Each structure stands twice: as C-alpha cells, then as structure tokens.
Amino acid sequence: MADRAQRRGIRNKKRVIAIAATVLGAALLVLCGIFVYRTVINPGIVFELPPKKATPMPTQAAGALPGQVEEEGPQLIADEDFMRGRVNILVLGMDSSAERRETEREDFRTDTMLLVTINFNTGKVDMITTPRDSYVKVTKATGELYKVNSAAYFGGGLCHSGFMNACDTISGVFGGIPVPYYIGVDMDGLKALIDAMGGVEYDVDVEFRGDSGQMYKKGLQHLNGTQVLDYLxxxxxxxxxxxxxxxxxxxxxxxxxxxxxxxxxxxxPKIYQALSDMVYTNLTFEQICALVAFGASFNDWDNIGQYTLPGEYHTAYGVYYYLLDQKAKADLVKKVFGVEIGIDKKHDIHYVLSDPRNKNTGKEAEEQDGEDEPDETKPVKPDKSEAPDKSEAPDKSEAPDTTAAPKPPEDKGASEGDGAPADES
Structure with missing residues (x-):
C-alpha cells in the first residue's frame, strides 16, 4: 500500500510539472508572438505615443531687437493622429578627433543634426538635415536665437538632457512636429561600426587627401573605418x-x-551593445530591434528622401549664419509629413536681410578656411543639475551672453560659403 501511494504521488508530481511546463511554454510562445508581432510584423507599434498638440514656436515681433520673443510662431495645422505609424529620430554626430579635443577642451558641439522620419504604414524613409549654423530659436536659450548646433550645450551638454534639448529645438524648427527620440554617434563609434562590418563599398565623388595623409581617387572603392572618417x-x-x-x-x-x-x-543590436560607450540614445532595446526588423525587410534604399532645410549662408547681426527660407521650409514639411505649418516670417532670410539694424549683412561668396572666429562673449552656464561631468562639460568660454545680440558659442569646424538647399530624393 505504501509503495502504491508513493508511486501515485510521483505520478501526480510529474503531472503537475508537465502542466506547469505546458503553461510556461504557452506563455513563452505568447510572449514571443507578441515580440515578433511588435518588432517584425508591426514595428511601428513600439513607437506609438499618445498624440499631443504641437507647441507654437515663439517668433520675433516687428519692433523687437534680434532675439526678443514676443509673438507666437508657426503652429502645426493637422489632425493629431498624423504621427500614427511614423517615428521621428534625431541623429546627432559629434567629432571627437584629437585635434578638436585639444582646441575645444572636450566641447564637442553637434556637427550633424539629421532628422530621420520613418513611415511604417507606407515604408517611406526621409532624411532632413538642419545645417549646424542655422539661425533658430534654441530651447532653454533664454529666448535668444543662436546657431542650432548649440542646442545640446544649452540642455546640459553630452547627456540625456542635452540631447533632448536638441530634439525639442528641432521640433520647434519643424513647427512643432514631435521629435521624441535621438541617436548620438561619436565619429569614433562610426569608425568602429564600419570596421565591425568589414568596411563599406562606396562611390567616392571627389578626389582628396584625407586627415590620415592618404590620397583618394574618385570612384567605387572599399573603405575601412579610418578611410570613411577621412571622407566625412x-x-x-x-x-x-x-x-x-x-x-x-x-x-x-x-x-x-x-x-x-x-x-x-x-x-x-549586438554591435550596438559593443559600441554603447560611443553611442547615446533613448531608444529601448525593443525599439532598436523593431528598427532592425524594418531595415532587414526594407528594399527601397535608392529612393530614400534626402533634403537640407532650404536657406543661404550670410553674415547677420555680426555673426555668420545659415538663414532659413521659411516658406520653402514649410513646403518641405508639407511634402515629407503631409501637414502644414505656419510660416515664421520674422526669422525668415528675407526679413533678416532687410532689417535696417542688420548693417553687416552680406552673402559670403568666397570659400573660407573652415574656421569660425571665436566668440568673446561671457558664458551662460547650463543648469548644474543637468550639466554633464567635468570631462564632458561644454567650453564655457565660448558661450553667449544672454544680454547680447544673438551670438552663439562658435564651433571651430564650421565651413563658410553659399549653401543651396539640397533635394536628393
């Protein structure tokens, strides 16, 4: 009797274990199914956020001095659901070369501000660059207008708050279109990515000598990480x-x-984890996997829309800026996003150039040596609670005085010259 009871108890335990394993297996299958659906079948779902109305961007009143904000600016004119199935990611590039470490004391302003917008419903991808010298309203910059590449500085530097301040600034430039995500990549991180993938085949469009001393010919060639940086x-x-x-x-x-x-x-995703010290992002691992799944099935690489916000380079209010053509910018937003934004007339290139107080305005025709003059104005320190550690702190000696005309911290790598809007779609 005792043996029979013992055998019955063992059978019952096995049955319980089998049931538990079945339930656990079913749960895992459901979770895997949800993950596959969210990241592979419907990747856009992991980016969906409650829609919100755009925040109007302030503009300058007709009688105000440059930088004084008194009026509301462009407002988004669209149904709140226009972002459903779409994600906007701001890609920021920083160059931390040895030369720039020496000259800028770890103050790596964003060299690149590229808005990547993916429409999961249509499969369309567009890339829009805001030139780093663009004369814009920078979030947290005390109502002044500065070069857009100072946005991270005013948010606290190379940290989450700095990158989010850049996102908020770009959102304002685009009339309030949401820009909730960022990917910040150091040039060293890009070099490591290129080397990890074994180099890249690329059709070089110019003959040049790179920083490494190597001479490059035009034409299709295999480039390693160092060679890609020479080109960029x-x-x-x-x-x-x-x-x-x-x-x-x-x-x-x-x-x-x-x-x-x-x-x-x-x-x-595995490469990203290996390079995480050189990549900054607020994307979750699930969102990264969703983007990877989208990219793996994407086959329209030659039709990606490539644009630069339209405008021209001019000296305005004593500073060299890229002045935006606000009407053409609104037309580009309509083309890419299918929505209308108001025209920011007071920050338009035509308004700035016709401003009688702007005595030093002039289009620069000759090619410069790629170096801006340093800014001698007093610094504006970012909020200490948001500032990065000392090793990443922005160069405060180059920050603007909030009481002065809109003269931003000047970066050392700016290239001057005429800039025609690019449309490479």
Missing part, C-alpha cells in the same frame, strides 16, 4: 557645410544598405 571630415576646398552634410547622408544610406543586403543588420 572633408571641409576646406570641398564645398560648403551643406555639401558635407549631403556626403554624410549618402554614406549613412550606403552603410545601412550594405548591412541590410548582407544580413549583417540582424547583428546590429
């Missing part, structure tokens, strides 16, 4: 900053096209 760092004698940004966009497309076509894009 081209400044003096190779067009304007707008031209440099176009080269950056073409290189990014070439990189991700190769990752997708070789199947290496599936390893991107």
């Amino acid at each position: 760092r081209l400044r003096k004698g190779y067009g304007t900053d707008v031209d440099r940004q176009a080269r950056q966009r073409r290189m990014l497309v070439a990189i991700f096209k190769q990752l997708a076509q070789t199947g290496q894009i599936k390893n991107l």
Whole structure:
C-alpha cells in the first residue's frame, strides 16, 4: 500500500510539472508572438505615443531687437493622429578627433543634426538635415536665437538632457512636429561600426587627401573605418557645410544598405551593445530591434528622401549664419509629413536681410578656411543639475551672453560659403 501511494504521488508530481511546463511554454510562445508581432510584423507599434498638440514656436515681433520673443510662431495645422505609424529620430554626430579635443577642451558641439522620419504604414524613409549654423530659436536659450548646433550645450551638454534639448529645438524648427527620440554617434563609434562590418563599398565623388595623409581617387572603392572618417571630415576646398552634410547622408544610406543586403543588420543590436560607450540614445532595446526588423525587410534604399532645410549662408547681426527660407521650409514639411505649418516670417532670410539694424549683412561668396572666429562673449552656464561631468562639460568660454545680440558659442569646424538647399530624393 505504501509503495502504491508513493508511486501515485510521483505520478501526480510529474503531472503537475508537465502542466506547469505546458503553461510556461504557452506563455513563452505568447510572449514571443507578441515580440515578433511588435518588432517584425508591426514595428511601428513600439513607437506609438499618445498624440499631443504641437507647441507654437515663439517668433520675433516687428519692433523687437534680434532675439526678443514676443509673438507666437508657426503652429502645426493637422489632425493629431498624423504621427500614427511614423517615428521621428534625431541623429546627432559629434567629432571627437584629437585635434578638436585639444582646441575645444572636450566641447564637442553637434556637427550633424539629421532628422530621420520613418513611415511604417507606407515604408517611406526621409532624411532632413538642419545645417549646424542655422539661425533658430534654441530651447532653454533664454529666448535668444543662436546657431542650432548649440542646442545640446544649452540642455546640459553630452547627456540625456542635452540631447533632448536638441530634439525639442528641432521640433520647434519643424513647427512643432514631435521629435521624441535621438541617436548620438561619436565619429569614433562610426569608425568602429564600419570596421565591425568589414568596411563599406562606396562611390567616392571627389578626389582628396584625407586627415590620415592618404590620397583618394574618385570612384567605387572599399573603405575601412579610418578611410570613411577621412571622407566625412572633408571641409576646406570641398564645398560648403551643406555639401558635407549631403556626403554624410549618402554614406549613412550606403552603410545601412550594405548591412541590410548582407544580413549583417540582424547583428546590429549586438554591435550596438559593443559600441554603447560611443553611442547615446533613448531608444529601448525593443525599439532598436523593431528598427532592425524594418531595415532587414526594407528594399527601397535608392529612393530614400534626402533634403537640407532650404536657406543661404550670410553674415547677420555680426555673426555668420545659415538663414532659413521659411516658406520653402514649410513646403518641405508639407511634402515629407503631409501637414502644414505656419510660416515664421520674422526669422525668415528675407526679413533678416532687410532689417535696417542688420548693417553687416552680406552673402559670403568666397570659400573660407573652415574656421569660425571665436566668440568673446561671457558664458551662460547650463543648469548644474543637468550639466554633464567635468570631462564632458561644454567650453564655457565660448558661450553667449544672454544680454547680447544673438551670438552663439562658435564651433571651430564650421565651413563658410553659399549653401543651396539640397533635394536628393
């Protein structure tokens, strides 16, 4: 009797274990199914946020001095659901070369501000660059207008709050279109990515000598990480900053096209973890996987929309800026996003150039050496609670005085010259 009871107890335990294993297995299958659905079948779902109304961007009143904010600016004119199935990600590039570490004391302003917008419903991808010298309203900059590349500085530097301040600033530039995500990449991180994927095939469009001393010919060639940086760092004698940004966009497309076509894009989450010290982002791992799944199935690489916000380079209020054509900008937003934004007339290139107080305005025709004059104004310190650690602190000696005319912290790598809006779609 005792043996029979013991055997019955063992059978009951096995049955319980089997039931538990079945339930656990079913739960895992459900979770895996949800993950696959959210990241592979419907990747856009992991980016959906409650829609919110756009915040109007302040503009300058007709009688105000440059930088004084008194009126409401462009407001988004659209149904609140226009962002459903779409994600906007701001890609920020920082160059931490040894030369810039020495000259700027770890103050790496954003060299690149590229808005990538993905419409999961249509499969369309567009890339829009805001030139770093653009004369815009910078969030947290005490109502003043500065160069857009100072946005991270005013948010606290190379940290989450700094990058989010850049996102908020770009959102304002685009009339309030949400920009909730960012990816910040140091040039060293890009070099490591290129080397990890075994180099990239790229059709070099100019003949040049790189920072490494190597000479490059035009044409299709295999580039390693160092060679890619040589190409992307081209400044003096190779067009304007707008031209440099176009080269950056073409290189990014070439990189991700190769990752997708070789199947290496599936390893991107693992590569990201290995390079995490050189990449800043607020994307979750699930969102990264969703983007990887989208990229793996994407096959329209040659039709990615590539644009630069339209405008021209001019000296305005004593500072060299990229002045935006606000009407053309609104037309571009309509083309890409299908929504209308108001026209920010007081910050338009035509208004600034006709301002009688702007005595030093003039279009710069000759090519410069790629170096801006340093700003002698007093610093504005970011909120200490948000500032990065000392090793990443912005160069405060170059920050603007809030009482002065809109004169931002000048970056050392700006390239001057005429800049025509680029449309490479």
